[in-house]
Amino acid sequence: MTHAHSDHATPGSQRYLCSDVGKPVLAQRVHAEAEIEGLPYGKATTINGVTVSLHPAGHLLGSAQVRVEQRGRVEVVSGDYKVAPDGTCAAFEVVPCDRFITESTFGLPVYRWRGDDETTTEMLAWWGGNRDAGRTSVVFAYALGKAQRVLHMLQTGVDELPGPVVVHGAVKRFVDVYRDAGVALPEVDTSTDGSRKACKGKGLVVAPPSVLGTPWLRKFAPYSTAFASGWMAIRGNRRRRGVDRGFVVSDHADWPGLLDTIRATGCRSVGVTHGYTEVLVRYLREQGMDADVVPTRYEGESDSEKEPPMTTDDHG
Amino acid sequence: MRRFTQLFLEVDRTTRTSEKTAALRRYFEEAPPEDAAWALAVLTGQKLIRRVSYKRLRAWAGEATGYGDWLLGECHSSVGDLSETLSLILPPAKAPRPDEPLRRVVEERILPLAQMTEAEQRTALLGAWDAFDGTERFLFHKLISGNFRFGAARKVVVNALAAAAGVDPAVMQHRLSGRYTPSVAAFGALLSADDGDNDDPARPYPFYLAHQLDDPPTVHAMGQPSDWRAEWKWDGIRAQLIRRSGQTLLWSRGDELITDAFPELRAAGDLLSDGTVLDGEVLAWDEDQPLPFGSLQKRLNRKRVEMMLFVDVPVVFMAYDALEADGQDLRQTDTDARRAVLERLLPGDAALRLSPLIAFESWDELAVLRAESRDRGVEGVMLKRAEASYGTGRTDRGSWWKWKVDPYTVDCVMVYAQRGTGRRSTLYTDYTFAVWDGDERGQGELVPVTKAYSGLTDEEFAKVDRFIRGHSTGKKGSFREVKPELVFEIAFEGINASDRHKSGVALRFPRMHRWRTEKKPTEADTLGSLKRLLDARPS
Known part of the structure; x- marks a missing residue:
């Protein structure tokens, strides 16, 4: 494997x-x-x-x-x-x-990717701006790898994060695995009455793109949305996703x-x-x-960023 | 250009209209007027120059990057936008430079391109690639590409400008309709607070637009029939005929001046008294019936029309509203009052007609009359509330309704696909559809009859896109040949004979009505059945 x-x-x-x-x-x-x-x-x-x-x-x-x-x-x-x-x-x-x-x-x-530092600065500025406007910041990222990467970038990019972090259960499983392996990650909670109350309007939510349009996500409203993926280097991909921001993290x-x-x-x-x-x-x-x-049998059914994101319920 | 770039990013980085409007308003208030004057031209969709050809841009980009044209083509087709493709693949700009104001970029780098030879253009472009990076480079390409969609609808721009000027959005729309020539003076005049300049004869009123009526009207939903006036829904070019200050002007709903294309309407307008504005429809007309819309397009495509051509395509202005008479704005008066003025105003010229009222006692009776629409060469009926004033745009619901006859439909097989544009540039969303060329379903060959790109949900588009990627049988330029397997019901409003299409027919307003997942391609319709529709059509 x-x-x-x-x-x-x-x-x-x-x-x-x-x-x-x-x-x-x-x-x-x-x-x-x-x-x-x-x-x-x-x-x-x-x-x-x-x-x-x-x-x-x-x-x-x-x-x-x-x-x-x-x-x-x-x-x-x-x-x-x-x-x-x-x-x-x-x-x-x-x-x-x-x-x-x-x-x-x-x-x-x-x-052509830029360095992570620049992207981290942009993400933190976006989060801070949302907090000032009383909005939750929601980052869509694939549950394994990308989500932990985004959390690590934020954690190591600043002394103190602008607010609390809530992650989707699918993300949490792998946050625990990563943390056990010694990767620096912020404290995260899954979505509960208490964590939502602390997070709403100022915190960050990291979840797989499939939550867009679900009640799970609506409980964090009002929010601003972003997608973290290499595909976000192309403006059309972001606009089709209907998110406010695209962060190029591949x-x-x-x-x-x-x-x-x-x-x-x-x-x-x-x-x-x-x-x-x-x-x-x-x-x-x-x-x-x-x-x-070299042909492959396994295209188009992945949970990684293997192909351009098509719709919200497609993990592509 | 930094302030303009910042505006672009602010608008591009939010999906909220309120935030886009606020960003635009700040720009109009803060930016130097000499820059904002140009920005407004671009934001309202004006082309700065005839675009530099894609072929040339790609050739020079090939020199600058060392990539073959096929590779640039792959990039372009994947990104879906040449401006963005170039900004992504070109080497970084040389040294950081001081900011160049938008006015200087437009006047010194962009407008001169129009007069340049190919070699001079090349030098200019290579210079620009050295000067601009990232988003500025992307914007520079957009400014020379002639079709810049900024991510803010015209209405949003108008509202922001109205807010900056402190006037009503309708007033700003009024000020903006017509020809805006970018200059500090023109921009300043738009932003001026007072509204005392109604004497400008070149400005139409904002058109009032009808909402679509999906279900047959009932007393429950619409009230008594006697509260409503009905007319035929004409299938032409919506326009205002303006007679002011000794001039006649014809404005289309797209805010385009089309007087030159219709000299006989200008002549008819000259007979109106000063201070008259009529709302109506430009129609190709034969004795007592409208001709298909296609005959009008021939006219529009010619800038200067020879007098002899009129015999082929006679044109009338079908007037249905009076917006101004004797210099008085009538828009706040009710439908019946405006109708009375309209009937008094029309001079009896053959080219200037009065759209007749349809008499009806009950909604059922109107439904029966509506069923005659196709035979009469109209699209259905219009309903206007008797006591309604003339509104602005499509904002207030409930006063004007269009009740169109149901569209024609045909089951077609998808045979080619192209990527969409803008938001859909990475998806295959533009499809070509075919029917069986004979009279027998599933017999003979599939012949393409139409293209369509709307009518599916995002989810359906994603599924179809996936099918296309998995069932492509070849490529022809930007077209992917697709295994003929998916059947769609295509709705359309009309059909014309066409010698430009292999099938011999052209459909009007085709769109995907339904994805017939239960149908096999052999069950698609035939060209024979479409052509019979052509023969049955009133001429």
Whole structure:
């Protein structure tokens, strides 16, 4: 398992292998009886004569690239990855290889991330402005990874947060897992009469996008809404979502990140999957690289930011 | 341009109309008038220049980035907006520069582009890319692209300007309808507090708009029929014919001056006495019946009309209201009083007609008459409350109703899809629909008959978008070929013969009425059945 997003980790198997850091994350996603084996980053194991090791992918807590080696040939499957370190998980490591299978979620030159600091400042200013206007600040973020990342950015971005934080139950499960792993996160409550009273008009709510338009969310009114996702780099995506603000926070590599990583692995062949596969393959070929599309069966049914957000009830 | 950029962000970063209005008002009050004068032109939808061609912009962006045109095309198609695409992919601007006021950007960087050769334009654009970054760069591209939607509806801008001037929004709409030429003087005049300049002959009144009546009127819902006046709902161009200060002007509801396209109406208006404003409909007319709307469009598309053309498409102004007579604003008087004035005013010229009242005793009787609409070449009936004054826009509900006949419908198969624009630029929301080309359902080939992009819920659009992504069979430019599987009921208001379309027909106001998930493509309608509609139509 490269990581515990549901388009990669599905329940139903009897045995799973993932990074040891990722074990408690994956455990939330599969049957209680399933056997999960955790492998420390960088430590090799042998399966059917193939040497297998896992390496940090920087995507979310426990996310890993998979390195396989047989008879001197090395191939690496990136899984989902993000190049810039962020403090909620082990930073991405370049793993030299002969063939590199890379994701391409944001494989277009229009996607170039800024540093987190700038985004954190913007989020805090937005929160403060809402508090001054007597409105709750609501950030929509995917329950695993993105939500914890946003909370970590805010927690480490300022000495004292502008107000209390309430999170959706789906977010809370993983906040606990992250906190146990030593990630710095603010105190959070789930939605109760008491926590709502403290939060309403001044606090921050972090919830998956599916709560938009539900009674769960309406209890925090009046509020201002924001969506935290790499897709928010495009104005049309935000406007279609109908949210007030879009904060560009992604757990994937941007265009320069993809290209730099491919180059740094020293690979002679690139397989491109999950995303703008054809664009990236064509571009790499123009640059003289050997590249091909690796088809996937798992697009469009994820709870991560794998594809542009379509509607509010779609976790895409 | 920083203050203007700040305004853009303030408007763009909220979905609340009250906050957009407040941001605009602050801008109009605070910004230097020489900048605000230009901002207002842009905000009310004026084009600054004929846009610099996309092809050129993409070619120069290719030079600046080193990306091939195909890759810029992929980016453009994914983002859905070239201005935004360019602002995202171009290298960062060189050095930070002092702020350039909006007036200077417009007058020194943008307006001169119109007179430049291609090589000069290229130099100018590369210079601008070095000067502007981020949102400023995006706005610069929007200003030269000719179709800038700021995220604030015209009405919001008008309300904000009215608040800044301290006048009624209706007064501001009145001041703004007509031609606004950006200048400190014109902007100052708009913002002036007093309303003593009603003598300007070039300004129409804000049009009063009717609400749609969905259910047949009843005594319970509408009251007694005797409290209402009924007319046919004409299918033409809503317009005001103005005779003031020795001039005749014809204004369309889109605030466009269309006098030049209809010289015979100008001639008829010249016979009216000074200080007259009539509200009505411009119609193509043949003896005693209106002609299909399409015949009017031929006129509108020509700027200068040769006299000989009139014989082909005779045009009348069907007057149904008098807004001003003898220089007096009549809008506060009631429907019957204005009607009496209207009947007195009309000079009896053949091109200036009086929209007849429909006599009816009961709502049931009116329903029977309404059923004649198609045969009469009209869209249905209009109901106007006898005691109502002439309102503004669509604000006060309940005085004017349009009761249209039910639309035609046809079951079509989706065959192509394109991305939408603006809010929907990342979704496939613009579809092309086809019917079977013969007389037998499911036989022969599917021939495209119309496009439509409205009528589905956001949820349905998302589902259809997903189907398209999973069932695309090819690409033709910005069109995706889609496996012909989804059936939609398309509603439309009329049908015309067309030699510009392969199918030979063109539908008016097509929109998706229903997604027929229960129907198979073989059950879609045929071109034969559509063409029979064409023959049955009154000519």
